[in-house]
Amino acid sequence: MQVSAAAPIREHEKPMSWARAVLIATGFFFLTAILIGQLPSYIFTISTLATLARFEQGTLALSLLAIGFGVIALEIAFLYDPKPLIPWPLFALVGAGITAIGAFFVYQVMVGISGTSVITGKPGWFEFLPGDIRNPAGAHIRYWPVDGQAYLFHQAWFQPGSIDIAAVGYIALLIGLGMFFIAVLNPFVLSGRLVGPTRDLIVRFSLGLSFVIIALYLSILTFTPETLQPKGDTLHGPAGNVVLFFALGLALFGTIVWLLPVMTTNRQRFMPANYLHGVVGLLGFVGVPLLIVWALVYPVVNFVHGIDSNQVWVQCSQKTEIPTSCSFTPFTGYIICAIVFSMTFGLLIAGLFFWSSRRDMVVLGGTYGLIYVALAATVVHVDDPLQLAIGMIIATSIVIVAFVWTWGTQREFAPTSAQQLGCTGQWLVLGTLLLIYLFGFAVFSLPSFFEIEALALVYLPGANLLHDAFWGLLLMGGLAGFQMTLLIRRKPMSNLRKFAMWTMLVAVALMMVGAIQGFHNNVLDQGINAMEGGHAVFVAGICFEIVGIATCLYGAWRASSIPWMVAIGALALVALAFGIVIYNLPNPYPELIVAAFIVAMVGAFAYTAAGPDEELEYAEANGGAESFVVTR
Numbered sequence: 001m002q003v004s005a006a007a008p009i010r011e012h013e014k015p016m017s018w019a020r021a022v023l024i025a026t027g028f029f030f031l032t033a034i035l036i037g038q039l040p041s042y043i044f045t046i047s048t049l050a051t052l053a054r055f056e057q058g059t060l061a062l063s064l065l066a067i068g069f070g071v072i073a074l075e076i077a078f079l080y081d082p083k084p085l086i087p088w089p090l091f092a093l094v095g096a097g098i099t100a101i102g103a104f105f106v107y108q109v110m111v112g113i114s115g116t117s118v119i120t121g122k123p124g125w126f127e128f129l130p131g132d133i134r135n136p137a138g139a140h141i142r143y144w145p146v147d148g149q150a151y152l153f154h155q156a157w158f159q160p161g162s163i164d165i166a167a168v169g170y171i172a173l174l175i176g177l178g179m180f181f182i183a184v185l186n187p188f189v190l191s192g193r194l195v196g197p198t199r200d201l202i203v204r205f206s207l208g209l210s211f212v213i214i215a216l217y218l219s220i221l222t223f224t225p226e227t228l229q230p231k232g233d234t235l236h237g238p239a240g241n242v243v244l245f246f247a248l249g250l251a252l253f254g255t256i257v258w259l260l261p262v263m264t265t266n267r268q269r270f271m272p273a274n275y276l277h278g279v280v281g282l283l284g285f286v287g288v289p290l291l292i293v294w295a296l297v298y299p300v301v302n303f304v305h306g307i308d309s310n311q312v313w314v315q316c317s318q319k320t321e322i323p324t325s326c327s328f329t330p331f332t333g334y335i336i337c338a339i340v341f342s343m344t345f346g347l348l349i350a351g352l353f354f355w356s357s358r359r360d361m362v363v364l365g366g367t368y369g370l371i372y373v374a375l376a377a378t379v380v381h382v383d384d385p386l387q388l389a390i391g392m393i394i395a396t397s398i399v400i401v402a403f404v405w406t407w408g409t410q411r412e413f414a415p416t417s418a419q420q421l422g423c424t425g426q427w428l429v430l431g432t433l434l435l436i437y438l439f440g441f442a443v444f445s446l447p448s449f450f451e452i453e454a455l456a457l458v459y460l461p462g463a464n465l466l467h468d469a470f471w472g473l474l475l476m477g478g479l480a481g482f483q484m485t486l487l488i489r490r491k492p493m494s495n496l497r498k499f500a501m502w503t504m505l506v507a508v509a510l511m512m513v514g515a516i517q518g519f520h521n522n523v524l525d526q527g528i529n530a531m532e533g534g535h536a537v538f539v540a541g542i543c544f545e546i547v548g549i550a551t552c553l554y555g556a557w558r559a560s561s562i563p564w565m566v567a568i569g570a571l572a573l574v575a576l577a578f579g580i581v582i583y584n585l586p587n588p589y590p591e592l593i594v595a596a597f598i599v600a601m602v603g604a605f606a607y608t609a610a611g612p613d614e615e616l617e618y619a620e621a622n623g624g625a626e627s628f629v630v631t632r
Contacts, residue, residue, distance in 0.1 A: 072278065157299050241388060
């Protein structure tokens with residue numbers, strides 16, 4: 001009898017755990033939403049505005065950022081594949097120099113022409129070049145190019161405002177700091193000292209602190225934006241921008257600290273991908289072409305306008321301002337948008353095709369793409385204080401998503417074997433993915449960017465621009481975490497806990513309906529005759545909440561679990577006290593009072609997801625309980 005050896009099973013052919021599947025699906029969703037939904041619409045918007053200033057600012061910023069990514073990819077290849085070809089202190093010195101230049105640019109623009117720079121002793125800089133403005137004294141100031149001076153290029157090559165100096169400075173800061181830390185980490189990574197608990201501690205601290213900073217900033221911005229107005233004339237001061245930049249830097253640093261040892265350990269799988277995506281892709285196919293577009297688009301539009309008498313391709317809003325007031329028509333903008341969409345869509349399809357055979361190459365490409373677009377959300381919005389702050393919040397969020405997705409694709413994330421989920425478990429996975437999608441919808445709805453009308457996810461902001469998206473983010477994120485806990489626990493739920501869970505879910509739904517209808521009268525002061533429909537629905541939700549919390553307390557008492565009883569009761573009392581304090585403020589926030597009622601159920605929800613049951617504990621002790629409810 002002939003015996004043939006079985007073909008070895010490659011990692012990508014093995015069954016996948018549900019946790020890894022959820023993270024990978026989430027990563028592909030965000031990649032699709034960002035690259036196909038938002039990026040092409042941004043390009044369409046800036047190409048069809050009244051002038052080409054935004055278009056040239058955007059293409060220059062995206063070009064320099066892509067070139068910077070290419071330089072960092074080259075640095076990684078020189079330092080980590082397999083040993084340093086150039087001494088790492090040289091890269092650290094270059095990175096520090098670029099960082100200093102970027103900080104100087106940002107500082108000079110922050111000082112402005114009305115202030116005096118401490119470094120130069122002269123007025124600061126106007127943000128845009130070429131610029132034509134008047135200083136506070138009323139004197140006419142023309143920034144480069146100046147009339148009467150000779151230049152290599154004629155001024156007709158440059159759209160007024162085509163260079164955003166602040167954006168260039170931010171890009172230099174990001175790229176310089178990236179080069180510096182990648183170089184400094186080189187001896188620790190190659191010697192193996194940056195592995196194990198040390199790396200895990202650094203990564204968790206960096207990403208956790210970044211998340212906390214963003215959460216606190218969003219909460220303050222939503223409810224007390226006046227605290228971010230130190231001078232009363234701007235929503236976001238320099239101190240707030242520094243804090244947000246620090247949070248973004250922490251997220252990037254944590255990702256680098258985790259990714260470099262993985263890339264070094266698996267050089268054959270990651271280093272070719274690093275060169276392909278970073279040098280050939282971002283630098284060669286994105287950075288250089290966009291730089292050419294930035295340099296040529298203004299004279300090309302001027303030339304096309306001369307032969308396009310019907311304004312099919314180019315339109316000009318003022319006959320006396322040509323080509324200053326010229327830009328592309330919507331017809332041309334749709335063609336440009338289709339080109340960008342086809343390129344990004346093609347990359348995603350290619351990634352799906354090579355997922356089974358070149359997974360790490362696809363993973364690194366997705367990671368680079370997510371981080372690149374995340375930083376792009378910041379550098380193309382630096383001219384507006386509100387847009388800059390929200391851009392850094394969105395950038396930090398996307399960087400965290402990029403880390404989690406990359407981490408979830410590696411073997412060290414999910415060493416446990418795949419198990420059958422059953423019908424209920426599959427529905428829980430599907431529901432978790434749906435909640436993550438809605439959570440992402442809320443995150444993408446946070447910005448109030450100038451191109452908001454063209455985004456794939458349209459959002460009309462409420463009070464302080466963030467209320468609806470802020471609450472959607474918290475609610476959907478909490479529900480997704482609740483379902484993930486049910487999947488992770490892998491234990492059955494008693495009828496008592498099921499009853500409590502559904503009772504409180506109904507309570508949350510009723511409270512949300514009542515809050516959406518709104519409260520226009522104060523029932524506690526004006527009496528029951530002032531009750532409205534929203535009040536009635538909300539009171540019904542409170543009744544369901546009381547029943548649900550009481551049921552959870554009874555279940556914890558039957559299971560003789562004092563810690564769970566304390567957790568359920570303490571969270572409810574703390575939330576109640578918080579609501580009372582908010583109600584008695586001179587200017588109360590109804591939304592925070594609603595939030596207090598919902599937060600009061602957090603302990604009870606935690607009990608329904610992970611708490612003990614008297615009858616199930618007894619059944620398990622006697623071998624009669626099933627091991628996992630979703631296998632029924």
